[in-house]
């Protein structure tokens with residue numbers, strides 16, 4: 069069985085269309101990882117015997133793959149436990165190391181909580197944070213961002229693609245203006261890498277977060293890109309210990325995980341070019357089917373500036389929680405916090421100015437490497453059936 | 465939450481002498497429920513329409529079932545039976561309110577109908 073089919077065959081349960089939440093490990097990635105649990109168990113910090121230096125070599129190979137995926141140098145990659153840690157390290161690490169330069173940082177209202185909450189904590193500790201709003205299409209206006217910069221601004225953090233609505237901001241433009249003002253730019257690139265072109269030089273990005281489990285690698289391993297030249301980013305660690313990863317991220321390296329991240333990065337580089345148009349076509353098929361079958365469906369955020377694998381819609385006259393609960397055979401995410409009982413829109417939908425979470429359901433569809441046209445048709449049909457049923461249930 | 469997918473008692477009857485209707489909430493506020501009841505010989509049957517979260521839908525399904533069984537309705541029992549999170553208790557209460565006003569409206573209509581019924585003595589020639 070070819071690896072793709074093998075992976076499909078092992079995906080049991082509801083039709084999975086939530087690839088922004090996480091992805092299955094590609095069987096080729098798993099195969100690369102397996103020896104590093106058992107026979108090749110060495111600690112890369114132990115360089116004087118075979119088990120140690122073998123592990124060290126595997127880690128360096130993975131480092132080179134991750135670097136190549138984003139157009140960086142291998143020595144600019146720091147391995148972490150995932151993007152939450154990468155975002156924390158980037159933002160805290162830079163602000164801590166650059167106290168003399170300033171105390172101000174700028175981010176955007178639709179960022180992931182791992183960025184927003186890190187900024188919020190820094191604010192509690194005396195730093196100054198400006199959160200720039202987005203336009204109705206979910207994109208941040210570079211002019212507006214530029215207006216927020218002050219002579220004391222050290223860092224700007226703007227994600228490369230949004231994890232809910234899939235919207236892609238004008239990052240290269242933002243990078244150019246940050247560079248011109250001498251401000252560092254961090255980008256949470258978790259959802260973008262392997263899906264849309266992401267090159268740290270083309271985007272003028274100085275720090276970038278990635279995580280393996282969003283690109284067919286294992287959970288609990290990620291990386292932070294830290295520019296070493298033009299400019300050289302000054303960083304402080306946020307945990308202390310044995311000095312691994314140039315002292316920026318001490319702790320024994322997760323060798324199997326890192327090997328998995330490297331293998332996933334290599335596959336992403338090889339296959340992204342072919343995968344993007346296929347996913348965009350399937351996404352178009354889903355959107356066409358939903359529009360044809362249902363009244364009152366709209367896309368949240370720009371459809372043009374969007375990840376090829378994302379569709380995020382609001383559907384009038386249906387409750388989000390009721391819809392998600394009814395779709396037992398489809399794995400998708402709701403765009404509101406209804407499931408947690410509050411019925412409030414997510415911070416991303418709120419930032420877009422959506423005040424109708426009480427009378428509309430929002431759904432996030434994330435397509436991926438193993439999504440088929442049949443699955444898309446099935447999901448469109450099931451969503452249509454449940455929306456019609458729930459609307460009939462409510463009609464008085 | 466299998467009740468969310470159940471359609472057995474979803475429906476509406478045209479309002480009339482034998483039908484009691486009770487509403488609670490408002491669609492614009494995120495939860496609306498209408499319960500209707502009518503007599504079936506000795507008992508009562510109930511149907512519902514509902515807009516809202518799965519707790520609202522499941523509560524409406526359960527409460528209309530209880531009406532048919534002749535059970536006393538209490539929001540607390542709905543919460544425990546459906547194992548609802550505490551922040552959904554008000555939704556169960558809303559559904560019970562709608563059911564109680566439906567039953568009250570049925571009794572009210574029956575009283576009015578009774579009082580309009582020509583009395584035996586009034587048919588006697590005067």
Ligand SMILES: Cc1ncc(COP(=O)(O)O)c(C=O)c1O
Pocket residue numbers: 088089149150151152153180182227229230231256258259279280288290
């Ligand atoms: C945009 C974005 N940033 C950060 C994260 C967190 O990544 P991790 O699960 O690796 O900590 C996620 C995933 O939840 C994400 O989508």
